[in-house]
Amino acid sequence: MKKNNTHKKFALPKTPTGVEGLDEITEGGLPKGRPTLICGGAGCGKTLLSMQFLIKGILDYKEPGVFMSFEETAPDLVQNVLSLGFDIEKLKNEKKLIIDHVRVERSEIEEAGEYDLDGLFIRLGYAIDTVKAKRVVLDTIESLFSGLDNQAILRAELRRLFSWLKEKGVTAIITGERGEATLTRQGLEEYVSDCVILLDHRVIDQVSTRRMRIVKYRGSTHGTNEYPFLIDKEGISVLPITSLKLNNKVSSEVISTGVPGLDQMFDGKGFYRGSNILISGTAGTAKTTIAAYFADAQCKQKHRVLYFAFEESPQQLIRNMSSIGIDLEQHIKKGYLQIHSARPTLNGLELHLLNLRKLIQEFKPDAVVIDPISNLTSVGNPHEVRSMMVRLIDMLKIHNITVLFTSLSKQYDGRIPDPAEDSVSSLVDTWITVRDMEGIGERNRGIFIIKARGMGHSNEVREFVITNRGIQLLDVEIGPEGILTGAARGKNALNKKISAFKLQSELDRKDREVARKRQVLEASIMSLKNEFASLEEELSILKVTEQLQSGLTVDKKGTNKKAT
Amino acid sequence: MKNKEATLTRTDLYKFTLFISGMSSKSLRAIGNIQMINEKYLNKGSELTIIDIRENKEQAVLHQIIAVPTLIKTAPIPVRTIVGDLSDIEKVLRVLDI
Numbered sequence: 001m002k003k004n005n006t007h008k009k010f011a012l013p014k015t016p017t018g019v020e021g022l023d024e025i026t027e028g029g030l031p032k033g034r035p036t037l038i039c040g041g042a043g044c045g046k047t048l049l050s051m052q053f054l055i056k057g058i059l060d061y062k063e064p065g066v067f068m069s070f071e072e073t074a075p076d077l078v079q080n081v082l083s084l085g086f087d088i089e090k091l092k093n094e095k096k097l098i099i100d101h102v103r104v105e106r107s108e109i110e111e112a113g114e115y116d117l118d119g120l121f122i123r124l125g126y127a128i129d130t131v132k133a134k135r136v137v138l139d140t141i142e143s144l145f146s147g148l149d150n151q152a153i154l155r156a157e158l159r160r161l162f163s164w165l166k167e168k169g170v171t172a173i174i175t176g177e178r179g180e181a182t183l184t185r186q187g188l189e190e191y192v193s194d195c196v197i198l199l200d201h202r203v204i205d206q207v208s209t210r211r212m213r214i215v216k217y218r219g220s221t222h223g224t225n226e227y228p229f230l231i232d233k234e235g236i237s238v239l240p241i242t243s244l245k246l247n248n249k250v251s252s253e254v255i256s257t258g259v260p261g262l263d264q265m266f267d268g269k270g271f272y273r274g275s276n277i278l279i280s281g282t283a284g285t286a287k288t289t290i291a292a293y294f295a296d297a298q299c300k301q302k303h304r305v306l307y308f309a310f311e312e313s314p315q316q317l318i319r320n321m322s323s324i325g326i327d328l329e330q331h332i333k334k335g336y337l338q339i340h341s342a343r344p345t346l347n348g349l350e351l352h353l354l355n356l357r358k359l360i361q362e363f364k365p366d367a368v369v370i371d372p373i374s375n376l377t378s379v380g381n382p383h384e385v386r387s388m389m390v391r392l393i394d395m396l397k398i399h400n401i402t403v404l405f406t407s408l409s410k411q412y413d414g415r416i417p418d419p420a421e422d423s424v425s426s427l428v429d430t431w432i433t434v435r436d437m438e439g440i441g442e443r444n445r446g447i448f449i450i451k452a453r454g455m456g457h458s459n460e461v462r463e464f465v466i467t468n469r470g471i472q473l474l475d476v477e478i479g480p481e482g483i484l485t486g487a488a489r490g491k492n493a494l495n496k497k498i499s500a501f502k503l504q505s506e507l508d509r510k511d512r513e514v515a516r517k518r519q520v521l522e523a524s525i526m527s528l529k530n531e532f533a534s535l536e537e538e539l540s541i542l543k544v545t546e547q548l549q550s551g552l553t554v555d556k557k558g559t560n561k562k563a564t
Numbered sequence: 565m566k567n568k569e570a571t572l573t574r575t576d577l578y579k580f581t582l583f584i585s586g587m588s589s590k591s592l593r594a595i596g597n598i599q600m601i602n603e604k605y606l607n608k609g610s611e612l613t614i615i616d617i618r619e620n621k622e623q624a625v626l627h628q629i630i631a632v633p634t635l636i637k638t639a640p641i642p643v644r645t646i647v648g649d650l651s652d653i654e655k656v657l658r659v660l661d662i
Contacts, residue, residue, distance in 0.1 A: 103628045110659040113593070113648030118585035119617060119629035126621035148631065148647070 012219045015135070015171040018056020019049065021238030025214060025223035030195055035162050035172040037192040039184045040199030045210060045231055046175040047072070048081070049199070050137040052235045053173055054097060055086045063134035064096045066127040070143035074099040084235045098127040104147025111149050117157040121164060128168060136165065136172040142186045162191045183215065194218045200226070209348045212238055228350035232358070239354050250274060251400055258297030259290055261464070261473025265449055267456035271430055274400040275453070276393050280407040281434035285445055286466055287406040288312070290434065291369045292321045292328065293471060294404050299331035303366035306359060307339045310375040314339035325470045338363055344375045349388045352376065357395060365401060372406040393427050429453040437463070437485050444486040447473070463489070578610035579639040585632040586618050590649045594633035597650035605662050
């Protein structure tokens with residue numbers, strides 16, 4: 001049990017290459033203290049990769065290096081990598097790098113009798129000792145085979161050389177030209193068997209892609225896929241296709257959509273930071289405008305936004321957005337916004353992805369806008385686009401970068417999603433659709449939320465208008481047959497106004513009638529009261545007369561009795 | 565290893581540089597062979613410099629030495645380079661144009 005544990009813990013010591021992405025696929029780098037073979041056809045980047053290995057070793061890992069070149073002269077090499085921004089002369093002067101050009105010219109050399117390659121060993125050993133090198137490159141040692149005749153000696157000496165390199169404890173890269181049936185023309189893979197990396201340069205549909213594959217790596221696990229790599233002004237970078245797992249951290253911070261009114265359609269009043277948002281819609285439904293709104297809102301909060309425009313140049317985008325009152329230029333000047341424009345057909349998908357990745361790593365944005373992704377289908381089939389999107393989304397999620405895609409959907413009948421949308425719809429967290437709502441001789445824009453993972457959202461189709469002051473979401477107008485838009489909305493509003501007016505005048509009339517009635521009522525009350533009062537008066541007069549008369553009769557009776 | 569008299573018989577003097585790596589059997593064979601050639605075919609009319617690249621590593625870089633032993637004929641021109649222990653005397657003579 002304990003043995004198992006220690007067994008598991010053992011990891012082959014590795015030397016990081018410093019080549020972006022390569023260390024990920026090799027899970028740490030090249031085998032430390034052992035030779036690695038890099039093979040590939042002409043012009044696939046062998047020399048560059050090995051040079052980068054040395055330079056990065058010196059700059060990033062403080063490991064001096066020796067470059068033994070059998071093909072290019074030292075000045076040529078210096079020039080070649082100077083264009084990549086590496087100043088070799090400086091490293092040479094600082095005694096951290098030695099470039100030794102080994103010239104083997106068959107026409108100048110004759111062979112007579114036995115020999116060995118001690119000269120090579122001594123030169124290499126001398127160079128290694130001078131700078132205390134930890135990294136060595138032999139580029140391309142196969143040139144010896146064209147310079148010298150005696151194959152038996154050469155092979156024996158190469159075998160000796162590789163074991164000598166191991167003894168020296170240097171991490172070495174040996175490059176080899178790709179052979180027809182074998183990995184290298186001279187079968188170098190026989191001698192260097194610890195790690196073999198194959199480089200490849202292919203052109204498919206007029207789009208060239210460089211790829212890299214680890215053929216073998218003794219004693220270590222490694223990515224086995226073909227990984228596309230890019231050579232640009234900063235050298236080589238490799239993109240692992242599926243090295244990522246879905247275990248990224250999530251944020252519950254909510255950021256504004258930037259569009260007034262749209263926030264209210266989400267229960268959380270916006271998007272989650274680090275989520276990905278798809279805005280799909282047919283042509284001219286203001287996808288770009290919404291994207292620009294989002295970018296603008298982010299920039300205003302001092303977040304950095306990277307905007308990839310596959311359809312418009314930065315200037316055009318800025319101009320168009322300023323026409324609706326969004327000033328993107330100020331954000332660019334302040335350094336919060338970067339707009340990158342490129343035609344999708346400029347590169348293959350892989351290169352686009354690599355470019356995105358590089359820019360993202362350089363700029364470290366908080367949000368990324370890709371406008372639109374549907375254009376990428378022109379350089380790849382939907383399957384490839386999807387796989388690219390998966391990788392892009394994964395990469396952005398890992399860095400907790402919010403990404404907003406726009407996608408142009410073709411006008412379909414009904415609700416069948418477009419292939420481009422289809423390729424990403426299951427990947428995105430929030431999906432907003434803007435669509436045309438055609439009615440009586442007019443076209444209105446409507447926006448609605450198809451999904452919003454982890455957040456309640458409105459089910460309404462909201463109409464919006466774009467004026468020179470920007471997007472404005474209109475209040476929902478509900479008519480007898482559902483939500484109203486455009487002219488119907490206007491008509492409805494007018495109807496409402498008319499009926500309101502009618503109602504009001506009716507009310508006024510009733511009021512007046514009541515008032516009149518009241519007056520009549522009050523008047524009749526008054527007359528009744530008067531009548532009653534006169535009746536009362538009459539009654540009291542009667543009563544008084546009655547009393548007087550009865551008094552008189554009593555007196556008469558009294559006198560009458562006296563008289564009898 | 566110099567013979568001034570040879571200059572009298574020949575218009576130019578042969579100058580050789582022999583690069584060896586330590587006193588290995590190949591090195592010794594090469595030295596023996598070139599000395600033999602000097603005596604037998606050049607009437608001692610040559611100048612030989614022996615450089616042990618184990619001692620003088622810069623020289624190996626300077627002269628583009630890969631294989632040892634290497635014999636370089638620096639004069640008369642053309643410069644010729646022969647690698648090996650020079651045991652193929654006929655080839656050596658042909659290459660050195662003797």
